[in-house]
Amino acid sequence: MQVHAFDVLGDPVRRRILELLADGEQAAGVISEIIRAEFDISPPAVSQHLRVLRESGFASSRAEGTRRIYAVETGPLREAHLWLERFRPFWNQRLDALATELARGGRRSRTTPADPGKPTTASESDSEENT
Structure with missing residues (x-):
């Protein structure tokens, strides 16, 4: 499933997750706690947003023991920036x-x-x- 960058960035929850990741790598649990508090959504909903970011290339994740660590990926953001430049x-x-x-x-x-x-x-x- 190919997701357009602006479909991903159009969601305020995903934008907020990217803001958190722009400050550095974050554990999925930390992201979930912050997002749940700010947006009053369920843990599965946060996981779904993380999955969309990961599958669309905006974020990557890696295992660190029992935790999943997320990081922002700049490629899709750079592409969106270049498109907006015009x-x-x-x-x-x-x-x-x-x-x-x-x-x-x-x-x-x-x-x-x-x-x-x-x-x-x-x-x-x-x-x-x-x-």
Whole structure:
């Protein structure tokens, strides 16, 4: 069964597991405990998510005594990143526009909560807060 990367990443539980694994290898029991507490799902449901991550190549596991140790695999994440790269110009345009709007807003006068009709400068607001 071939699973598309975004089908795997579309699930918040699997994304959270990957976040945990990004911090380093984790035992299945530790992952299960955290995920069960955060998402209120059963141990078999956590195991199913781990299986999907493993079978889709996003995670690997190895035996360490009686424990299963999971680690993140970067290949599928790299592929998703490369696919998303083609859309970066759209994000950059919007982020540039946001930065411009924020800069404009910083130059505009602001009003204080005490007198909403009276425009003040940032230094006036600061001096009012310090009194």
